[in-house]
Amino acid sequence: MNAAQFFILQLIAHMLADFYFQNDRLAAQKNTHGFRSPFLKWHILIVFLLSWGLSFQLYFVYGALVIALTHYIIDGLKVYLNRSKWLGNYAFFIDQVLHLAVIIVVTVAYALYLGLHPWWEVALSPRLLMAIFAYLACLKPSNIFIKEVLKAYQISVPGTNDLPNAGKLIGVLERILVLTFILLGEFQAVGFLIAAKSILRFKNDDILKAEYVLIGTLLSFGIAILLGTFVGLA
Template sequence: MNLVQLFILQLLAHMLADFYFQNDRLAAQKNTHGFRSPFLKWHILIVFLLSWGLSFQAYFIYGALVIALTHYIIDGLKVYLNRSKWLGKYAFFIDQALHLLVIVVVTMGYGLYLGINPWWEMKLSAHSLMIIFAYMVCLKPSNIFIKETLKAYEIKVPGTNDLPNAGKLIGVLERILVLTFILLGEFQAVGFLIAAKSILRFKNDDILKAEYVLIGTLISFGIAILLGTFVELL
């Protein structure tokens, strides 16, 4: 295992804890009550266990403790950030940026000063780990990122009679397809997918909805393209 593999594993641990091991209701409770949230302590325990477990090395317990402790402080103080008139709508991005910064510092510090000595030989390369990470980002985390981006720019969903959550499912499927096409080198298929969605989703007299879907589509495709590019760089 090398430093890049350890870093990707810690990103996976963070993503699992922050996006997959908590639902919207528990996340809202944590964001509303801060340190007084009953779920926050369980969330931090999950963060610690995933961080340490996915490091595959005993001495990273100290790094996992630092990550969990700072995660507790950041999440506990996020309630005040949410109440800020100027920064409240960017709370999600600030929160995630701080978590990412901690992971970078802890991982780099551990790898450079203590050395990487896993108890289990990592069979997956950094490239393979990045592929797993990219596909996982394409699911729930991307939906939340898009929602928070639209919220930050104060873009509201226009009136619609579409099926509930249909847009989320379409977004997930299109990101998976785009990422897969990029990894296979079929770049022309990405353009075909954009054209196909445009024909199926838009009507000439539905300008507001068309603009809203276009914004979401561009962000969604952008996420998948960037992920595919990062994967190919490893």
């Protein structure tokens, strides 16, 4: 296992713990109650087990403990960040940047100074692991990211909550298709998909709603294109 594989596996572990192993209700409870949240302790246990398990090395138990404990502190204090008048709308991004910084520091320290000694050699290349990460990111995490961007810029339009699950599913499908087309080198298909969605979604006399949909669409396509680019560079 090389350092790139190790780092991507830790990113996947974080994504699974923070987005897939908690639902919206539990996340809201954690964000509201902080250290007093009953779910926070279970969340940190999941963070630790995924971080350690996906490292595929026994000695990373200490690194996983550092990641889990700092995760506990960051998530516990996030309640105060959410209440901040100036930073409340950006709490999600600050939270994720701090988690990412910890993962980078811990994985670099292990790779450079303690060495990587996996008990099971990962046969997947960094590019394939990055592709797995990209497809996982295109699902629930991207929906949450887009929602938080709109919240940060205080963008909302009455009536845009109609069929919210349908909107989320459309976003997921378009990101999966765009990412797949990019990985296959079919860039003209991406342009066709953008044009097709423009015809279907933007033929609307409500300017505010059309702009709202346009922002969400550009963010959705932008995420998929960036992820496809990162996979290509891996």
